[in-house]
Amino acid sequence: MAVYTEVSSEALIEFLARFDVGELVSSKGIAEGVENSNYLVETTQGRFILTLYEKRVDAADLPYFMALLDHLADKGLPVPPAVPDKSGEEIHELCGRPACLIRFLPGVSVTRPTSGQAQAAGRALAEMHRAVADFSRDRENTMGQPTWRPLFERCGDSLDRIAPGLQADLGRAIEDVAANWHRFETGEKTELDRCAIHADLFPDNVLMLGDRVTGLIDFYFACTDFRLYDLAVMHAAWAFDATGTSFDKSIGDALVDGYTTLFPLSVDEQAAFGDLAVGACVRFTLSRAWDWLNTPEDAVVTRKDPLAFWRRVKIYDPDLAAKLPTLS
Structure with a gap:
């Protein structure tokens, strides 16, 4: 995860209006990783991850990734599927990039695993x-x-x-x-x-x-x-x-x-x-x-x-x- 594309508060508010997830409370860019632009987004209904897919991720591959996550979620695995908007769409565009709103999962990543x-x-x-x-x-x-x-x-x-x-x-x-x-x-x-x-x-x-x-x-x-x-x-x-x-x-x-x-x-x-x-x-x-x-x-x-x-x-x-x- 990283931040290559800046998303203004105004653009994010307009984007979130497509979903039934409440109103924007805060957002923060996530610097870890190297692939996509990621933000931790908090709304009046919960936390989400906003991902904007940069050049290494081909937009044509996104239906595969979303289908895999949906499949694993249906099997009961702890994975973060994309949140569909009010019309049922999972893949969107934001600031000129393909984008998805992802469900936030609890937990922390460990740096020194036991x-x-x-x-x-x-x-x-x-x-x-x-x-x-x-x-x-x-x-x-x-x-x-x-x-x-x-x-x-x-x-x-x-x-x-x-x-x-x-x-x-x-x-x-x-x-x-x-x-x-x-x-x-x-x-x-x-x-x-x-x-x-x-x-x-x-x-x-x-x-x-x-x-x-x-x-x-x-x-x-x-x-x-x-x-x-x-x-x-x-x-x-x-x-x-x-x-x-x-x-x-x-x-x-x-x-x-x-x-x-x-x-x-x-x-x-x-x-x-x-x-x-x-x-x-x-x-x-x-x-x-x-x-x-x-x-x-x-x-x-x-x-x-x-x-x-x-x-x-x-x-x-x-x-x-x-x-x-x-x-x-």
Whole structure:
């Protein structure tokens, strides 16, 4: 979440008049995240999140995201569906951007999860995967493995401004990961289940009260991809400190334990997990590098260190890490 597009009080009041949510009391921009412009909106009837979708989110994908959230909400999962306006529409336009008014969920995102919280979050991911068994829509992973090389090439030698040698080393890692992904795609290495996945379930996208998950949020990378990749993304996001230098095995194990209460991992899946986790590290290194190099200076947004995920590769693939000097 972030603020790229400013919304005046007058524009917001006019926008809210389309809904049956009461009158505006206050609004505040939310700086965390990097994808969309987000505001915490309070009205006389409650709290909501106003999201304006910026360039990375294609407006054509919004019906998929809204359908997925509605599907999960109907299954009883703690997700924030969009609020329909008085005519039943969920997707609108505000300040030249597609926009939705989202239900506010209670809870806080944890920065230092306990094992109990990690286990609950892992089970929540599994419950989401179980709930989408009958979700019929598909969406390509627009940040999936085939996109990594083109994004890498767009970053070019600017990567070495982040860390000397990063361009060459990241290029080698992408080739290594692509070879493994090809084996997964063809079933040569192992056959992996596919379903609708969140693809970005970081701690700040999970709301909790104590050890209870009260919200799964920010589904704007959701897509159809390997189910186990979703767990690998979550493991890489939860089991390390913010710098990527300290690995907490107990948190990673608790996360997997919670997930496997519903989806036990086969021997082949266990063998594939490390490769998928390296892929997650490469994916977030690339997207963070691009944002680091291209975020407008006047944007109200928290930039995230690309090297934090790059360092995680050492845990998931020590052999690959030994070939990459910038990881040492």
